[in-house]
Amino acid sequence: MTSPKGLQADGLKYAKTIFETVRRMSADTLGVTRQGYSALESDVLDYLQGLGRDLELEISADRAGNVWMTLPGRDRSLPAFVAGSHVDSVPQGGNYDGLAGVTAALTVAWWMRRQNFQPLRDYTVLMMRCEESSFFGKAYVGSLGMMGLLKPSDMMLSHRTQNLTLGQAISSCGLDPNDLTTGKPVVDLSRIAAFVELHIEQGPTLTSNEDIRVGVVTGIRGNVRHKKVICRGQTAHSGAVNKEFRHDAVMAAAALLNTMENRWQEWLDKGEDLVFTVGVIKTGETAAISVIPGEVSFTVDMRSLSADTCERFHTLLLEEAAKLEAERGVRFEFDKPLYTAPGHVDPALSDRLSDAADANGIPCMRLPSGAGHDAAVIGGCGIPVAMIFIANQNGSHNPYEEMQMKDFMIGTDLLWHTVKAYD
Numbered sequence: 292m293t294s295p296k297g298l299q300a301d302g303l304k305y306a307k308t309i310f311e312t313v314r315r316m317s318a319d320t321l322g323v324t325r326q327g328y329s330a331l332e333s334d335v336l337d338y339l340q341g342l343g344r345d346l347e348l349e350i351s352a353d354r355a356g357n358v359w360m361t362l363p364g365r366d367r368s369l370p371a372f373v374a375g376s377h378v379d380s381v382p383q384g385g386n387y388d389g390l391a392g393v394t395a396a397l398t399v400a401w402w403m404r405r406q407n408f409q410p411l412r413d414y415t416v417l418m419m420r421c422e423e424s425s426f427f428g429k430a431y432v433g434s435l436g437m438m439g440l441l442k443p444s445d446m447m448l449s450h451r452t453q454n455l456t457l458g459q460a461i462s463s464c465g466l467d468p469n470d471l472t473t474g475k476p477v478v479d480l481s482r483i484a485a486f487v488e489l490h491i492e493q494g495p496t497l498t499s500n501e502d503i504r505v506g507v508v509t510g511i512r513g514n515v516r517h518k519k520v521i522c523r524g525q526t527a528h529s530g531a532v533n534k535e536f537r538h539d540a541v542m543a544a545a546a547l548l549n550t551m552e553n554r555w556q557e558w559l560d561k562g563e564d565l566v567f568t569v570g571v572i573k574t575g576e577t578a579a580i581s582v583i584p585g586e587v588s589f590t591v592d593m594r595s596l597s598a599d600t601c602e603r604f605h606t607l608l609l610e611e612a613a614k615l616e617a618e619r620g621v622r623f624e625f626d627k628p629l630y631t632a633p634g635h636v637d638p639a640l641s642d643r644l645s646d647a648a649d650a651n652g653i654p655c656m657r658l659p660s661g662a663g664h665d666a667a668v669i670g671g672c673g674i675p676v677a678m679i680f681i682a683n684q685n686g687s688h689n690p691y692e693e694m695q696m697k698d699f700m701i702g703t704d705l706l707w708h709t710v711k712a713y714d
């Protein structure tokens with residue numbers, strides 16, 4: 292078998308052409324825009340299917356519109372090793388979020404053909420639709436649809452700017468939305484042995500590390516969120532009311548957030564996995580420079596690999612808020628918390644990735660995924676899943692998202708070695 296250098300050198304051109312072609316197809320005034328269940332997303336899938344035909348892969352689409360391209364294995368009775376990701380993007384996003392995983396999976400198939408390598412079991416490239424929530428407010432539509440886990444109410448969700456529902460968008464691609472809400476998968480899950488999703492990290496951990504450019508994901512963080520927490524105090528004249536008479540909503544909220552930031556650090560020091568974010572904060576209607584604020588509202592987003600950590604930190608938030616209510620004569624009103632369970636990766640499959648990295652001299656670390664991914668949906672349905680992260684620059688979900696092809700090829704190489712060593 293050719294050395295890893297072989298795939299890295301030869302595959303580079305193949306992968307580059309895919310990235311450049313799809314970028315051209317989906318270029319926006321800034322970055323790229325590939326809306327889920329749009330004509331453009333279908334065109335991109337058509338282009339990628341053409342590449343699959345060149346490799347003589349068996350191609351089919353499921354009833355959620357996801358495309359499966361299979362390189363037949365020597366034993367067709369075995370369930371397949373599946374690799375892939377999503378083809379859509381956020382509006383004016385980067386080209387690599389999602390597409391990197393599809394391109395890596397396809398490059399591995401191309402490499403197998405070039406090497407005349409036939410795996411024991413089928414190797415399947417899975418290209419999913421509509422992972423991003425930015426157009427219809429619903430994430431993982433393609434993978435949830437594939438599992439039959441969309442709700443009829445999801446189909447009524449409307450597009451952020453157009454007069455179009457999610458159901459209409461799905462129908463416009465020649466699909467029946469009713470097929471995707473039955474609670475039953477539209478694919479035969481027993482035919483999938485494993486799913487590996489390669490994805491850009493979208494965070495700074497790998498790219499700030501000079502030596503280790505790829506990682507194996509330890510889990511996908513779940514979250515507890517409040518869309519709106521209101522702190523109510525008392526509006527008053529900023530000059531006329533001394534400190535002891537004030538019920539300043541902003542100062543109370545600031546005290547709460549300061550406390551939570553300190554506690555967060557304590558929890559990190561204890562070894563817990565946790566991130567805590569207040570992304571939106573607003574004073575009330577009557578806010579003005581000379582008015583003691585009587586109202587401030589904010590969002591809360593806390594995430595962890597452990598649902599228990601999230602829940603306990605959430606309880607702590609409520610306790611600290613109650614203390615401040617007593618101390619400062621304010622009131623905190625929390626809306627209904629929204630829960631997303633952490634996504635579990637398969638430890639054995641993840642170990643196979645780490646083993647393949649070790650065996651081939653690929654420096655690799657373990658790290659959590661802060662963002663959600665289709666792999667979590669697929670793993671949630673009982674299929675062993677694992678993820679490879681690749682270093683990328685400038686974050687993600689923005690037009691400046693970057694990824695070095697050198698790093699991409701290291702990750703692709705790791706995927707190849709994992710597939711090759713699977714049986």
Ligand SMILES: [Zn+2]
Nearest residue numbers: 388389422490
């Ligand atoms: Zn993604």
